[in-house]
Amino acid sequence: MQHTIKPEEHGALGAPMAHAVEACVHCGFCLAACPTYQEFGQEMDSPRGRIVLMKQVLEGTLPWADAQPHVDRCLGCLSCEPACPSGVPYRDLISPFRARMEEEKQAVRTPGETLRRWLAGLTIPYPGRFRLALAGAKIGRALGGLVPAVLRPMLTLAPKSVPAAVKLQAVYPAQGERRARVALLAGCAQQVLDPDINVATIEVLARNGVEVIVPKAQGCCGGLSWHTGNLASAQAFARKNLEAFPADVDAILTNAAGCGSALHEYPLILRGTADEARAKEFGRRVMDVSVFLTKIGLREKPRGLGAMAGAGAKATLKVAYHDACHLANAQGVREQPRALLRAIPGVEVCELANAHLCCGSAGTYNLDQPETAHSLGAQKAQAALAALGGGEGVVASGNIGCLTQLRVHLEKIGSPVRVRHTMQVLRDAYEKPPGI
Ligand code: SF4
Ligand code: SF4
Secondary structure: OOOOOOHHHHHHHHHHHHHHHHHOOOOOOOHHHOHHHHHHOOHHHOHHHHHHHHHHHHHOOOOHHHHHHHHHOOOOOOOHHHHOOOOOOOHHHHHHHHHHHHHOOOOOOOHHHHHHHHHHHHHOOOHHHHHHHHHHHHHHHHHHHHOOHHHHHHHHHOOOOOOOOOOOOOEEOOOOOOOEEEEEOOOOHHHHHOOHHHHHHHHHHHHOOEEEEOOOOOOOOOHHHHHOOOHHHHHHHHHHHHHHOOOOOOEEEEOOHHHHHHHHOHHHHOOOOOOHHHHHHHHHHEEEHHHHHHHHOOOOOOOOOHHHOOOOOOOOEEEEEOOOHHHHHHHOOOHHHHHHHHOOOOEEEEEOOOOOOOOOOOOOHHHHOHHHHHHHHHHHHHHHHHHOOOOOOEEEEOOHHHHHHHHHHHHHOOOOOEEEEHHHHHHHHHOOOOOO
16 A cells, blocks of 8 residues: 655654555455454444554544544454455554554543553553452442443453462473473463463473473563553563563463463564564564474373363363464464364364454453443354354363453353363363262
8 A cells, every 4th residue: 555654753663564554455355354344344443444544644644533443443353464465464553553642642532541541551460459459349349330431341341259369389390201391471360360271281281291480570461551552561561571581491381362472572562672682582482382282292192071071971072162363363373272172082173153253352452342342252152152052062262361251251141161271171181080
């Protein structure tokens, strides 16, 4: 697409943004892949429409206020990237653009929205504060209508109870002969909402001969800050992790798609700074745990349905696998989690219709755009149930945001279907069935 953007006027992120605009040939192949185009049915809420809007704002021919509602509605799911025959790197445009608008203080927010964003940034990236905030949400729920409307989505989404905190050790030795040594990003919201995911991940790795270290000095991946336009905060988190993770490990592993995707984006986040080269080197070692396990191969074969087998259990279990956008679209990881699930005797992996569509969780999207997030979440829950044939089974995914969203929407329709991380399904498959 032709443009008159002057990259040098937009800082270190100007060139990638201009390049993304240039690469778009306006063909429209991405429209069908975009969940917000499906929801709103208008060009300005499609990838192609947003690229034009952002181009015009960067050129100075369109006020940001006119583009903002449509850019704010973008989930950042990147479903448009694999759908694009011209290889438009949409990720190089959307988050840098948001950062640029926040930097220029062009973004128009109501005081309520500003407060909600501030609260989310102040709590979610810090497990201790997040746990406290969820406890505070109970009080908020009791206050009901006295809570400002803009904060109510936070209360609706806050789980009524969270599991006890799990303090992770610094090192978990490999079982048997050591095959590899890795460092694990523990995630921030995940540690609070479902700490068992890290426990399961570590157990699966250890059983397969992998020593796991959990660097103490690590922090949030910075994804939340980056996707909401807070570049300075994203850079600070990125630098903290560059320091915290050691060089003498075979890989840096993540088990949350959103976090993994953010770690891969450190070179863009730190572009033009003294840390850019270090970020590139770091990014080369980052891998989703499913990719790493597929690469080294499962040394210990899963024994069967194991702990997933309930009383009167059947010989097979249907597992509907949901592609987290930041695993499938952002990191190109689709086959590896499915292969791990298929390695479990008795598991039948089922596919969801419209698997490319985001579940609506998308970081803080379900706080910022609750109606759209709700609609997408409800559709995803129905698709999961349909994939399972309406009966019992498990929905598996590799991202805490998706798991939470699916849980909320399946509960809403009274479904007994369990929602589990891929590593939890695998860990359970190593356990003895109950009563044996
Ligand atoms: S990132 Fe997702 S919501 Fe945003 S334009 Fe692309 S497909 Fe649409
Ligand atoms: S598919 Fe790619 S090139 Fe075509 S309009 Fe969408 S982003 Fe542009």
